[in-house]
Amino acid sequence: MNLYCIPGFGVDERIYSNLVIDKAELCFLNWLDPDPKESFNAYARRMAAGIKDEDAILMGISFGGMVALEIAGFRNIKQVILISSIKQRAEMPLEMRLAGALRLNRIFPVRKIQQSEAAYRIANRRLGAYTPEEQEFANTYRKTAKLSYVNWSFDKILNWRNTNGFKNVVHIHGDRDRIFPIKYITPDYVIKEGTHMMVWNRAPEISAIINRVLPS
Numbered sequence: 001m002n003l004y005c006i007p008g009f010g011v012d013e014r015i016y017s018n019l020v021i022d023k024a025e026l027c028f029l030n031w032l033d034p035d036p037k038e039s040f041n042a043y044a045r046r047m048a049a050g051i052k053d054e055d056a057i058l059m060g061i062s063f064g065g066m067v068a069l070e071i072a073g074f075r076n077i078k079q080v081i082l083i084s085s086i087k088q089r090a091e092m093p094l095e096m097r098l099a100g101a102l103r104l105n106r107i108f109p110v111r112k113i114q115q116s117e118a119a120y121r122i123a124n125r126r127l128g129a130y131t132p133e134e135q136e137f138a139n140t141y142r143k144t145a146k147l148s149y150v151n152w153s154f155d156k157i158l159n160w161r162n163t164n165g166f167k168n169v170v171h172i173h174g175d176r177d178r179i180f181p182i183k184y185i186t187p188d189y190v191i192k193e194g195t196h197m198m199v200w201n202r203a204p205e206i207s208a209i210i211n212r213v214l215p216s
Contacts, residue, residue: 002027003057003214006047006064008084009153010145014137015061018203023214024057034152040160044070051075057214060085061199062179063153066160073164081210082171084180084196088162091185099158126178128195137200170213172206174198 003024007015013028029050034043048071051058055078060068065085072080086092124130129138173180173187174194182190189209194202 001025001057001214002053003059003081003210004029004051004053006058006060006067007031008062008064009157010141010150012141015199018200019210020203020207021214022211023216031149033146034149036148036152038152040070040156041074043067043156045074047071048075057081059083059210062196063157066157066162069162069164069166069169072166077166078168079213079215080166080169081213082169082173083199083206084173084177084194085171086180086185087169087171089160091180092160093181093184096158126196128174128176128178128197128201131201134197134201138197170209172209174202 001024003021004027005013005016006029007013010031012030013026016026016028019026027050029047032043032046044067047067051071054076056075057079058068058071058077059081060066061083062085065080065082068080068082069087071077089097124135124138127134127138129135170189171185171187172189172191173182173185174191174196175182176193176195177198179196191198191202191205194205199206
């Protein structure tokens with residue numbers, strides 16, 4: 001079977017490179033350049049054009065999980081696997097919900113953050129990117145991400161609402177995730193000491209769960 005994978009915010013398919021999935025072939029839906037005024041649903045429909053199967057299985061990391069759930073609202077999707085993500089707005093930390101409600105992202109100096117080494121160090125701690133390899137991996141994406149994509153994505157993340165009611169979701173989350181703290185979340189599987197980077201640095205455990213939950 002095909003397992004369609006959407007990466008996390010600002011990264012590409014390489015974030016999945018440490019997974020070993022025996023029961024499916026990984027097919028990647030990498031980020032497209034958004035139109036500045038494009039709605040989240042319209043963008044998700046463009047992403048979904050890469051899905052060639054009916055009753056497809058989707059997997060998404062972080063923001064990619066939100067896109068996967070949006071796609072599940074208009075495509076025949078059999079299952080969604082979320083990694084380090086959220087199922088609904090109530091699972092988003094309060095400060096993110098407030099930032100979205102107050103439109104703080106509209107005045108935040110994103111370009112300066114992309115140029116700030118101090119901001120990278122703070123972001124790496126929040127991600128759980130501790131080793132030099134993990135930090136280099138994360139920093140490369142931040143430095144090369146298009147500003148238009150970053151601004152559009154921040155707005156859609158902070159103001160996201162999942163209203164389609166899709167239920168066949170398997171949620172894998174780390175108990176040390178500082179982006180989406182587990183105290184707000186009800187996952188199906190918890191990775192002990194897992195951070196927001198766990199798909200990269202805890203891949204064997206996550207691979208085992210995915211192989212277990214995929215339909216036969």
